[in-house]
Amino acid sequence: MTPSTLWPAWGLAVLLALGGCATTPGANAPTPTEASPSTATPSAPAEPATDARLQAPPALLPTGPMKPLATASLPPRSVVSLRPPADLWERIRRGFAMPDLTGELVTDREQWYSTRPDYLLRMTERSRKYLFHIVEELERRNMPTELALLPFIESAFNPQAVSSAKAAGMWQFMPATGKHFDLRQNAFRDDRRDVLESTRAALDYLQKLYAMFGDWHLALAAYNWGEGSVSRALARNKAAGLGLSYSELNMPQETRYYVPKLQAVKNLIAAPEAFSAKLPLIENHPYFQTVPITRDIDVDLAARLAEVAPEDFRALNPSMTKPVILAAGTPQILLPWDNAATFSRNLEAYRGRLASWTAWVAPATLKVAEAARRVGMSEAELRRVNAIPPRMLIKAGSTLLVPRTDRLDADVAPAVADNGQVALAPEVVLRRTTVRAHQGDTVATLAQRYGVAAATVAHWNRWSAQAALKKGQAVVMYLPASATAAHGGTRKASAQRAPARKGAPHASAGNGAGRRQGEARYGLQALNRCLAARAKRSV
Numbered sequence: 001m002t003p004s005t006l007w008p009a010w011g012l013a014v015l016l017a018l019g020g021c022a023t024t025p026g027a028n029a030p031t032p033t034e035a036s037p038s039t040a041t042p043s044a045p046a047e048p049a050t051d052a053r054l055q056a057p058p059a060l061l062p063t064g065p066m067k068p069l070a071t072a073s074l075p076p077r078s079v080v081s082l083r084p085p086a087d088l089w090e091r092i093r094r095g096f097a098m099p100d101l102t103g104e105l106v107t108d109r110e111q112w113y114s115t116r117p118d119y120l121l122r123m124t125e126r127s128r129k130y131l132f133h134i135v136e137e138l139e140r141r142n143m144p145t146e147l148a149l150l151p152f153i154e155s156a157f158n159p160q161a162v163s164s165a166k167a168a169g170m171w172q173f174m175p176a177t178g179k180h181f182d183l184r185q186n187a188f189r190d191d192r193r194d195v196l197e198s199t200r201a202a203l204d205y206l207q208k209l210y211a212m213f214g215d216w217h218l219a220l221a222a223y224n225w226g227e228g229s230v231s232r233a234l235a236r237n238k239a240a241g242l243g244l245s246y247s248e249l250n251m252p253q254e255t256r257y258y259v260p261k262l263q264a265v266k267n268l269i270a271a272p273e274a275f276s277a278k279l280p281l282i283e284n285h286p287y288f289q290t291v292p293i294t295r296d297i298d299v300d301l302a303a304r305l306a307e308v309a310p311e312d313f314r315a316l317n318p319s320m321t322k323p324v325i326l327a328a329g330t331p332q333i334l335l336p337w338d339n340a341a342t343f344s345r346n347l348e349a350y351r352g353r354l355a356s357w358t359a360w361v362a363p364a365t366l367k368v369a370e371a372a373r374r375v376g377m378s379e380a381e382l383r384r385v386n387a388i389p390p391r392m393l394i395k396a397g398s399t400l401l402v403p404r405t406d407r408l409d410a411d412v413a414p415a416v417a418d419n420g421q422v423a424l425a426p427e428v429v430l431r432r433t434t435v436r437a438h439q440g441d442t443v444a445t446l447a448q449r450y451g452v453a454a455a456t457v458a459h460w461n462r463w464s465a466q467a468a469l470k471k472g473q474a475v476v477m478y479l480p481a482s483a484t485a486a487h488g489g490t491r492k493a494s495a496q497r498a499p500a501r502k503g504a505p506h507a508s509a510g511n512g513a514g515r516r517q518g519e520a521r522y523g524l525q526a527l528n529r530c531l532a533a534r535a536k537r538s539v
Contacts, residue, residue, distance in 0.1 A: 084284055085284050086284070087281055087282055087283060087284055088131055088132055088135065088282040088283065088284045089269060089279055089282060090284075091135060091145075091284050092131075092135060092145045092148055092149075092269060093145075093269065093270055094145075095135070095138065095139065095144065095145030096144065096145060096146055096266065096270065097144035097145070097146070098144045098146045098216045098217075098266075099216075099217075100263065100266075101217065101246070101247070101259055101260060101263045102263075103247070103260070105256070105257060105260035106260045106263045106264055106267070108260070109257065109260050109261050109263070109264035109265075110264040110267055110268065110275065112264070113264055113265065113268055113275075113277075114268065114275040114276065114277055117276075117277065117278070119156075120268070120277060121278070121280065122156070123152055123156045123157055124279055124280055124282075125280055126156065126157040126158065127151070127152070127157040127282075128280065128282045128287060129195075129287050129288065129315060129316060130151070130157060130159075130170065130195055130199075130287070131148060131282060131287075132282075132284070132285065132286050132287055133195065133196070133199065133286070133287070133288070134147075134148045134151075134199055135148050136286075137199055137200070137203055138203065141203060141207065143203065143206070143207065144216065146216075146262065146266050147203070147206060149262060149265045149266060149269065150171070150202075150220075150223075150262060151170045151171060152262075152265050153258065153261045153262055153265065154170065154171055154172040155169065155170050155171070155172055157170060158170065159193045159194075159195060159198070159315070159318035160193060160318050167192075168190060168192040168193055169190075169192040169193040169194075169198045169318075170193070170195070170198055170199075171192075171198045171199065171201070171202035173192040173198065173201065173202075175192075177205075178191065178192045178201070181201035181204055181205060182201070183197055183198065183201050184197075184329075184418065186329075186418065186419060186420050186421055187321075187322075187359075187386075187399045187400075187401070187420040187421050187422050188320070188321065188322050188324075188326055188329055188330075188359075188401070188412075188417060188420060189319045189320055189321060189322075189326075189329060189330060190319050190321055191319050192319075193318040193319040194318070194319035195288075195316065195317075195318070195334060196290075196334070197319070205223065206219060206220075206223060209222045209223060209227060212227060212231075213230065213234075215245075215246070217245070217246035217259050218230055218234075218245075218246055220246075220258060220259050220262065221246055221249070221251065221255050221258060221259065224254065224255050224258045225251060225252065225254075225255040225258075229251075230249070230251075233249040233250060233251060234249065236250070237249060237250075246259060285337070286337055287336065287337060288316055288334040288335060288336055288337060289334070289335065289337055289340045290332045290333070290334060291332060291333055291334075291335050291340050291343055291344065292331060292332050293325060293327045293330060293331055293332060293333055294327055294331075295327050295354050295355070295411060296324055296325065296326050296327050296328075296354060296355035296357075296358070296411045296412060297324070297325050297327070297354040297355055298323060298324050298325075298354070298355055298356055298357065299313065299314070299317075299320060299322075299323050299324065299325060300323065301354065302325060302333065302343070305342075305343050305346040305347050305350060306335050306336075306339045306340075306342055306343035306346070307339060307342050307343075307346070308335065308336060308339050312336070313335075316333075316334040316335065316336070317333050317334055322357070322385070322401050323357060323385070323401075324355050324356070324357040324358075324401065326359075326411075326412045326417040327411060327417075328411065328412055328413060328414040328416075328417035328418070329412075329414070329417030329418050330417075353404075355404065355411070356403060356404055357401050357402070357403060357404060358401075358402060358403075358404045358408050358409070358410065358411075358412060359399050359400070359401060359402070359412045359416050359417070359420060360375055360399070360400050360401075360402040360408060361397060361398070361399050361400075361416070361420075362394050362395070362396055362397065362398045362399075362400065363396065364396045365393055365394065365395050365396045365425065366393065366394050367393060367394075367427065368382060368383060368388055368392070368393075368394060371394050371400065375400070375402040375403070375408075376402075376403065376405060377402060377403065382400070382402075385400075385401050385402075386400050386401055386422055387422070388422065388424065389424075391426065391427045391429070392424040392425065392426060392427055393424065393425045393426070393427045394422070394423075394424065395423040395424060395425050397423065398421065398422045398423045398424075399416055399420030399421060399422065400422065428480045429480075430478040430479060430480060431478070431479060431480065432476065432477075432478055433476075433477055433478075433479060434474050434475065434476055434477070435450070435474075435475050435477050436472050436473065436474060436475070437469035437470060437471060437472065437473040437475055438471065439471045440471075441468075441469040441471075441473075442466070442467065442468050442469060443457050443458050443461075443463060443464075443465055443466070443467050443469065444465070444466075446469065446475060450477060450479060452477070452479075457475065457477065460476050460477065460478060461475060461476050
């Protein structure tokens with residue numbers, strides 16, 4: 001190729017370089033100061049280049065052979081680096097935008113973390129699965145990347161964490177707050193633990209709080225203490241003529257340490273060498289990706305098809321509280337980046353049953369043993385899988401996880417997958433006692449007075465349900481303590497002397513005297529239906 005043919009390309013390169021130099025600050029150009037989040041405004045869009053700007057005068061074009069510029073001749077800030085951060089920690093550091101908090105509490109927390117290197121290492125290792133996604137979301141919303149460190153304070157980056165106050169997940173949402181931010185909590189999943197959903201809700205909440213208070217320290221205090229509490233504390237200080245900053249408010253000790261903890265972690269991440277801390281390398285790359293699910297599938301099978309250890313699968317999908325993933329309620333799962341394609345390939349080749357569990361809706365209020373019999377499970381297994389505590393009845397309409405059978409073999413419907421709940425009522429332990437019939441009483445009228453089925457009273461006393469009673473006649477009853485206290489006519493001495501009849505419920509003094517009358521009667525009515533059916537079968 002001749003020099004004349006090289007000229008147009010060479011000339012265009014020079015023109016572009018000159019145009020770029022016209023907008024690149026030199027070494028002595030003043031740098032803009034960093035605006036705080038509350039005062040930052042978007043810069044005006046750059047003016048489009050004019051034709052005159054594109055047409056450089058011929059006299060500016062160099063002549064002769066091209067020579068590369070010496071590195072030393074370049075101004076130190078003439079070119080802005082487009083190289084991405086080496087690791088995720090550096091990316092987080094570049095996004096720090098909150099004002100620093102200083103003081104004794106920050107120093108105290110710095111010392112606490114720096115003297116526990118094993119704890120710090122466990123936290124940072126655990127965070128590698130989730131940090132990239134959180135940083136991506138923060139940058140997308142133009143929020144400070146210090147907030148990516150907040151799960152260190154809330155849960156040590158444990159999405160399965162549950163506090164004594166019932167806050168759950170990596171971001172520690174209370175049940176009511178979670179519902180307010182559309183985090184589903186049902187029989188099959190708890191989105192307060194979900195990596196994507198809980199992060200979305202937490203950032204929504206933090207944005208709302210920042211909009212309310214205009215200060216990130218106050219927003220964080222409200223995240224921990226509640227927006228109402230912070231608002232009232234500000235109002236008190238304002239009325240007293242006191243300062244309105246985070247450090248000047250009167251607040252509980254936990255909230256007082258909350259922002260200092262975050263500041264201490266920020267300082268450790270910003271300069272780990274200053275605290276002799278070691279941070280594990282976390283690549284600036286997604287750890288996981290989403291994979292669609294179209295059929296119900298067992299959790300263990302999904303992990304096996306993805307070639308992922310079950311504990312690692314659950315760490316990425318912690319919202320699933322049952323051993324099966326319901327496609328209608330969970331249309332996607334998270335898998336490590338390199339395992340997503342493996343899962344799709346193995347799933348396509350798999351020919352076995354995908355799910356060994358399904359949902360069953362209780363048709364009536366049942367004892368756990370009766371429900372287990374109906375679905376072909378042991379009582380112990382039904383309790384374990386559905387987290388049913390002792391001495392509880394399963395209320396009608398409850399959704400239980402049960403094994404698939406030929407009769408129950410369909411994927412769970414969307415309405416059940418999204419709204420299924422296990423509703424329980426106390427299984428009342430009854431006391432055997434004796435009451436006296438009134439003038440004109442029948443089995444039916446006496447049973448009605450105590451809220452018991454007539455067939456049940458007849459069964460307890462081995463009478464006909466139509467039998468008439470004499471005034472003062474002793475009638476054996478099995479009632480909760482609250483029911484016996486609410487009605488007259490009981491004789492404790494008679495109750496102690498009367499022998500138990502064969503087939504009658506076991507009497508117990510530990511009958512839950514403090515239970516509400518409504519709950520006691522609810523459990524009693526369920527027992528009455530059971531006993532009435534038994535009595536009818538024995539006739």
